[in-house]
Amino acid sequence: MRSKRQINIKKIVSTIILFFCSIAFLLPFIWMLSTSLKIEADVFRYPIEWIPSRWNALSNYQEVWFGDYPFYLYYWNSIKVAVLTTAISVIVSSLAAYGFSKVRFPAGAWLFIIVLATYMVPPQASLVPQFILFRYLGLFDTHFGLILLGSFSVLGTFMLRQFFLGIHNDFIDAAKIDGAGHGIIFWKIALPIVRPAVATYAILRFIWTWNDYQNPLIFLRTDALYTIQLAMQKFTTINGSFYTLIMAAAVSAILPLLIVFILGQKHVIDGIALGGVKG
Amino acid sequence: MASKTFTTSEELKETPKKLKRMRKSKIEKSENIIGFLFVSPMILGISVIVLFPIVAAFILSFADWKFVTSIDQLKWVGFDNFVALSSDEKFIKSVINNAIFILTVPITMLCALFLAVIIDKNVYLKSYFKVAFFMPYISSVVAIAVVWQVLFHPSQGPINQVLMTFGIQNPPTWISDPSFALISLMIIHIWISIGFSLIVYIAGLQSIPKELYEAADIDGANSWYKFRNITFPLISPTSFFLLITGIIASFKVFDLIAVLTKGGPLNSTTMLVWHLYERAFIDLDVGYASAIAVVLFLFVFTITIVQWLGQKKWVNY
Structure with missing residues (x-):
């Protein structure tokens, strides 16, 4: 009895300590949100006003969304690029993952090693020739080029392959005896079984594409094609000292991600845990 | 007559086996084609977006060429870019910063x-x-x-x-x-x-x-x-x-x-990646940036090899 109560007190104490640690992780976000609602003069007031005394939220967000750098346009660009990249990447990766795990062909093993080997290449090392190639192919400064860059994921292929390997071969042989080809088996049997893994990968790919700054920076030039991250950076450069506007832009850039993350929280955390443990 | 019966019975015995073998090789062949079909989008994409560029980066690291000039201005300079790297203060600073990081x-x-x-x-x-x-x-x-x-x-x-x-x-x-x-x-x-x-x-x-x-x-x-x-x-x-x-x-x-x-x-x-970016996309110096890319690749490659070798040695399962 006594020991049980002791443990509970210990648990409460560590929860409280950890809660203070977690505040260090959340405070910058809270500061960002609260600043985005203030008027410019109150930004650096000290002690910090967590709940603004003078509100200016509407005009801040209006300026960000419909001002000189209209975020609705960049939002649309980002959504377009992120959704298409995710869709193509999921299709390409799951096809390849199925091919590498459930179709028994001798060249498969070798091709898989080649695919895995490319994972060692740091993306920046191939940047310059990629740039030259994309200029030559007319893919530079297009959304299509940007989408292509994110569509061939070794990580996605590897992750989904692990899950396809988990499907028992008897399933597939039984379907073959019934006369189903690999196309039907893939679509009707294998893919539905690994659906949770596909969801995890799709959420991660969406988040990564949404957050990508480097590829848009290098492969886009026209203002109207900018994605949200690039627009965010340009917006900051132009509005240098208008911190309320910058914070309103930052909130806008992070918000959809938070929604995706909170909706798919379990998928994301499980996916990362799984990838990490399997290593 | 007797021998003829013998051959037919032999043939009869053989046919299903042959058929099976034929069917099997046919299946194998079609599995091969199907396998390629499944993995080909990935292989094609990776080849264009990663394999070709990284090979090109290695080749270009031996060249002196700027983006803005036409390709016939490209000069092969051997290891000059790498020699230049070794006395480039910013590059050395980048390597040190990467190490600290x-x-x-x-x-x-x-x-x-x-x-x-x-x-x-x-x-x-x-x-x-x-x-x-x-x-x-x-x-x-x-x-x-x-x-x-x-x-x-x-x-x-x-x-x-x-x-x-x-x-x-x-x-x-x-x-x-x-x-x-x-x-x-x-x-x-x-x-x-x-x-x-x-x-x-x-x-x-x-x-x-x-x-x-x-x-x-x-x-x-x-x-x-x-x-x-x-x-x-x-x-x-x-x-x-x-x-x-x-x-x-x-x-x-x-x-x-x-x-x-x-x-x-x-x-x-x-840092290395930043230095690479500056040389490539601000100074437009393809050859020099490619040399940095090669160094970057070698660092990451070495670490990956260490991982492969080290996993068994240092990890208690």
Whole structure:
């Protein structure tokens, strides 16, 4: 009895300590949100006003969304690029993952090693020739080029392959005896079984594409094609000292991600845990 | 007549086998084609987007060529780019900074392991903590960097104002001070990456058999003893994975530098990837940038090889 109560007190104490640690992780976000609602003069007031005394939220967000750098346009660009990249990447990766795990062909093993080997290449090392190639192919400064860059994921292929390997071969042989080809088996049997893994990968790919700054920076030039991250950076450069506007832009850039993350929280955390443990 | 019957019966025996073999080779052949069909989009994409460019980077590292000029201006210069690298102060500074930046990896891992051990056993609201610590990792680096830029504001920023109320007269000016800029970036990088390591560590801790702790309890072991002799060795594969992926990720840090410091002040935050970017897309120097790309590739390649070799040697399973 006594020991049980002791443990509970210990648990409460560590929860409280950890809660203070977690505040260090959340405070910058809270500061960002609260600043985005203030008027410019109150930004650096000290002690910090967590709940603004003078509100200016509407005009801040209006300026960000419909001002000189209209975020609705960049939002649309980002959504377009992120959704298409995710869709193509999921299709390409799951096809390849199925091919590498459930179709028994001798060249498969070798091709898989080649695919895995490319994972060692740091993306920046191939940047310059990629740039030259994309200029030559007319893919530079297009959304299509940007989408292509994110569509061939070794990580996605590897992750989904692990899950396809988990499907028992008897399933597939039984379907073959019934006369189903690999196309039907893939679509009707294998893919539905690994659906949770596909969801995890799709959420991660969406988040990564949404957050990508480097590829848009290098492969886009026209203002109207900018994605949200690039627009965010340009917006900051132009509005240098208008911190309320910058914070309103930052909130806008992070918000959809938070929604995706909170909706798919379990998928994301499980996916990362799984990838990490399997290593 | 008799012999004829014999052959027919022999033939009769043979036919199904032959048929089977024929069918089998046919299936094998079609499996081959189908296999290629399934993997071909991936193989094609990877070849165009990764394999061809990395080979081209190796070749171009021996050339002297600018983007703006036509391809017939390209000159082959042998190892000149690499020789130039060895006396390029900014490049050397970049390598040193990359090496220093690796320190973020063990620090992140220590913090994450500490948090993970507590979260795994001793707290309420587990999923709240997972989400809270993970938030920086999923947020866009550009937005985060901009927020930190203001938090680190030298005279009016909240961080320095807090430091001044605690009686620190001259707090560092953080990202605008050459001797503090790299440390500032490292702090932000650690803050971003803890969530990832934490989630991986929690998963790793859950795979340690409970019986081991129970046995230690019976023997009267204290928490530190249990951590030292059970948790730490059994979590070592996870630690090793985090160490390697962390080091590789530290070589890829770009967004933070691009948004916060652009390599400055006084080159104090330049790193390989940033130097490469500047040489390639600001100076438009293809050959030189490719030489940096080759060096970058070799660093990451070496670390990956070390991982392959080291996994068996240093990890207790």
